[in-house]
Amino acid sequence: MLVRYCCILLLLVSTAAAGVVGNTDTRPLHLLTLMDFRPFSWCEDGEVKGADQAIIKRLFARIGRPVTLECLPWKRALSMVESGSADGLFAGYRTPERERFADFLAKPLHYSKFKVFVCKSAPFPFEQLTDLHGRRIGLQLGYSVNPQFDAARASGKVDVQEASDTYSGLGMLMNGRVEAFIGGEEAIWYAAHKMRRQDELLMLEQPLHPARPAYLMLSKAAPIDDREQLIDALNQALEQMWQSGEVEAVIDRYVAAD
Structure with a gap:
């Protein structure tokens, strides 16, 4: 009788455990x-x-x-x-x-890291935002960089030229229409490789905001x-x-x- 009771109890426990595993969502x-x-x-x-x-x-x-x-x-x-x-x-x-x-x-x-990119043939030092004052900077349409840059842009301290996308922004840089182009590090390198012009590009070390x-x-x-x-x-x-x-x-x- 005891053996039969233990067997029934074991069966119930096993069934319950199987039910828990069976409820695991595998969709x-x-x-x-x-x-x-x-x-x-x-x-x-x-x-x-x-x-x-x-x-x-x-x-x-x-x-x-x-x-x-x-x-x-x-x-x-x-x-x-x-x-x-x-x-x-x-x-x-x-x-x-x-x-x-x-x-x-x-x-x-x-x-995501926003960086400043320049032509290797025309680099300039960049350690802080004031180093961009008075320069023509390319930026993709609708982008915000950081509160300090946006304020400098609004006050006219930075001359921002908008580009429809990363490719056109790099084109503006390569053609001398802007002195630098700002954007996501990986996105810009990707576009530069697609354009086969990555060897003409230099990324300045200082980021515009901490990596996000x-x-x-x-x-x-x-x-x-x-x-x-x-x-x-x-x-x-x-x-x-x-x-x-x-x-x-x-x-x-x-x-x-x-």
Whole structure:
């Protein structure tokens, strides 16, 4: 009788344990990204391209979880993550507003750094913002650099010439229409390689703001049953990818891609 009771108890415990494992969410996560933020993310013939998507695919392969990727306009993507109609997006800056509706991984997918680029044939010293005063500076349309630069621009201390995109901005620099071009470090090197003019370019060392991390965000409203386990697994895997140099290697490959 005792043996029979123990067998029944063991069966019940085993069934309960199997139920916990069976409840693990293995459906593909639906992640959104930007339409055009090269070299980190862009869409080409409906397919997501870029360094961030390559890192995401490697990251989810490490934890054995399927994932689907889609490009959308940024505001719409944020709205879908907030409502839970998408599981997450990449790569976003961490802000108090976004922390209300999204969980962030411990490590970023990449860092964004705004730098000053000049022609190798016409360099100038740059240690502080006043070194840009009185100069013609190229900047992509709609971009804000930092509060100090924006104030100098508004007061006329810096003569900003706007470019429609990174390629046209570099063209302005190479043609002598501006003395420097400001933008994201990786984005400018990517465009310069595509134009095959990277050897004419010099990046000045001083950044215009501290490196800003950009993260994978997971929607708090999305029905992710194994959220805590998933985030733990992703954090461990991404930490390993940073420690091994895999993340930097992927980014470098996309920056220098022909």
